[in-house]
Amino acid sequence: MKTNRMETMQSWLSVDVPAIEVEGVSFRYPTTEGRERIWTLDHLSFHVDAGEILGVVGPNGSGKSSLLKVLSGYLPVGEGDVRLGGLSLGTRSQADIARLVAVVPQEYAQVFPFTVAETVLMGRFPHRTARWWSMGIGDETASDLACAHHAMVETDVVSLADRLVSDLSGGERQRVMIARALAQAPKILLLDEPTAFLDLQHQIEICSILRRLKEERGLTVVLVSHDLNLASQYCDRILMLKAGALFRLGTPQEVIGVDALRAVYGCDVLIDRHPESGVPRVTIPSYASTKHIRDHM
Amino acid sequence: MTDLASSWANAGAVLTVHRWMAVIGGLLLASVAILVLCLQFGATSVDMKTVATAIMHMLRADQEGAATLGTSEIIMVQIRFPRVLMGFFVGAGLAAVGVTLQALLRNPLADPYVLGVSSGSALGVSLAILFGIGSTFMLLPILPLFGFAGGLMALLLIYRLAQSKSRLPIHSLLLAGVILNAILTAFIMFITSIMEPNRSAGLMAWLMGSLTAPNYPALGIFLLYVLCVLVMLMHKAQSLNMLTLGEETARSLGVETEGIKKWLFVLTALLTGAIVSVSGMIGFVGMVVPHAVRLVIGSDHRLLLPASALVGGMFLAVADTIARTIMAPAEIPVGIVTALTGGPFFLYLLLWRKDRMV
Numbered sequence: 001m002k003t004n005r006m007e008t009m010q011s012w013l014s015v016d017v018p019a020i021e022v023e024g025v026s027f028r029y030p031t032t033e034g035r036e037r038i039w040t041l042d043h044l045s046f047h048v049d050a051g052e053i054l055g056v057v058g059p060n061g062s063g064k065s066s067l068l069k070v071l072s073g074y075l076p077v078g079e080g081d082v083r084l085g086g087l088s089l090g091t092r093s094q095a096d097i098a099r100l101v102a103v104v105p106q107e108y109a110q111v112f113p114f115t116v117a118e119t120v121l122m123g124r125f126p127h128r129t130a131r132w133w134s135m136g137i138g139d140e141t142a143s144d145l146a147c148a149h150h151a152m153v154e155t156d157v158v159s160l161a162d163r164l165v166s167d168l169s170g171g172e173r174q175r176v177m178i179a180r181a182l183a184q185a186p187k188i189l190l191l192d193e194p195t196a197f198l199d200l201q202h203q204i205e206i207c208s209i210l211r212r213l214k215e216e217r218g219l220t221v222v223l224v225s226h227d228l229n230l231a232s233q234y235c236d237r238i239l240m241l242k243a244g245a246l247f248r249l250g251t252p253q254e255v256i257g258v259d260a261l262r263a264v265y266g267c268d269v270l271i272d273r274h275p276e277s278g279v280p281r282v283t284i285p286s287y288a289s290t291k292h293i294r295d296h297m
Numbered sequence: 298m299t300d301l302a303s304s305w306a307n308a309g310a311v312l313t314v315h316r317w318m319a320v321i322g323g324l325l326l327a328s329v330a331i332l333v334l335c336l337q338f339g340a341t342s343v344d345m346k347t348v349a350t351a352i353m354h355m356l357r358a359d360q361e362g363a364a365t366l367g368t369s370e371i372i373m374v375q376i377r378f379p380r381v382l383m384g385f386f387v388g389a390g391l392a393a394v395g396v397t398l399q400a401l402l403r404n405p406l407a408d409p410y411v412l413g414v415s416s417g418s419a420l421g422v423s424l425a426i427l428f429g430i431g432s433t434f435m436l437l438p439i440l441p442l443f444g445f446a447g448g449l450m451a452l453l454l455i456y457r458l459a460q461s462k463s464r465l466p467i468h469s470l471l472l473a474g475v476i477l478n479a480i481l482t483a484f485i486m487f488i489t490s491i492m493e494p495n496r497s498a499g500l501m502a503w504l505m506g507s508l509t510a511p512n513y514p515a516l517g518i519f520l521l522y523v524l525c526v527l528v529m530l531m532h533k534a535q536s537l538n539m540l541t542l543g544e545e546t547a548r549s550l551g552v553e554t555e556g557i558k559k560w561l562f563v564l565t566a567l568l569t570g571a572i573v574s575v576s577g578m579i580g581f582v583g584m585v586v587p588h589a590v591r592l593v594i595g596s597d598h599r600l601l602l603p604a605s606a607l608v609g610g611m612f613l614a615v616a617d618t619i620a621r622t623i624m625a626p627a628e629i630p631v632g633i634v635t636a637l638t639g640g641p642f643f644l645y646l647l648l649w650r651k652d653r654m655v
Contacts, residue, residue, distance in 0.1 A: 098551030126551035
């Protein structure tokens, strides 16, 4: 275990190694009856540099969430190879991956009354040294507490520390889940639809937190989103998936275009420039201008 | 920074060694007090002095003093003391199984009795009895083994059902458990119906839940067994915490979920099998106790598991005392008492006490 951690550290010291390297990765779920066995991920290859925010977009069922699950080691890499910090996923233990990659899942359904502080401290689990005789009681060290506190400060949830997570609003809960992921002290943060179901203010809040983490901690972020405008505003590069295959990869300007969206989503949209940042802005067409679509329905 | 961190760490927001010690210490003292209290009640009431004499006698284990013992002391030593102890450990075990199943299935209403795990164990034991396999075979406690096999099978079946769809709603899982329970109970009924009447009567009495203790050596083995499994469950308490976040998140936190789940299934089946084989089917303890304890002390399984075990032990010891005194000299099945006292209390906690008090 110790040597693994050393290797991890060393590989992260070398700047040339991309944070995530995906090479020829294909994955498919075991057959479900009556359904054709299709590739969920189809020969994907791309790199994510350290300190980069990559947005993964694409229609429903295009493999976005599956891609995150492969990157976090939850789903096995079917074909191809995923390397984190230069080391193949297959050679790492689950605990080893956990010290490197943190995941904020799409939905958080905690059925038991855990407090915010308890939830955030769970993020320290992969860093704890288990003592057999203590049975886990009092395993949290001062540095665990400090790390959790720091994560809670960064996401502004310290004042909620003793509240139950189940009693929080959607935006607060999402911030707690990001705090838990940050307490893990990861190099890579994977988020699945972090802004879904949040109102405007909370969407901006979450995205600003991610942006700040990238700048201050050099965190590498991969986030799946349905919101193309949000993705083009906050991501350095965008990966567009179509049926599990890479359709386009590049800066928002390179990826978001009328033709690409028509090819991937199968519908026409209006695209202009964001008045402040100049990144592409996607607008759905007016009801009147979609008459030809309705005629086909 | 650390000072700030300790401000919420000491305010009861997270589990500290201090809080753990306070809660568990308090519950241990309460357990001893409850056990001594339970010893006094029964078909014949016994005063504190007799209880003390009997306990002193047992502690010294002197053979000479045996002749000087009165009837009450003999009742105390030979019947009541082992029975109260067994009630305590059966209750503790059932509550611990409840806590574990609830975390594993992420369902606060899971319970070995409701999900059919107890029936599975009971079916295993009934089969063994039907084929005339004794309680020990070449020194192996064979009935608990059958109970373990039956319980594990029921548990795996329920888990497969829960997994067959990616997210089985809480109530569907309970419904599946109820149906499995009905099927297994039908098999048990079938077995009792083809047995000779005098043997089937004994089987029925055991099935309804009885805490009549076996001889002292067997009781000792049972207590040790329950204690060992409880300690092994405690070692996985932190993993249980992570598992409540969902399997994907648990994995992303470095928990080897597959292996730990298998191990926890084996441990719960081992515990349920042994408990059912000695005390039959006692419901409600595994659901009510963890739920009530969780509402008071929170969800951290490092504290929840041992605290539930102690409260479950006290709960069943008291329930059994009520069962054997309320209609004295007749006894009513303890399962009736657990359901009638646990149910309303559960409702009260669920509806009015959502806050945490410790």
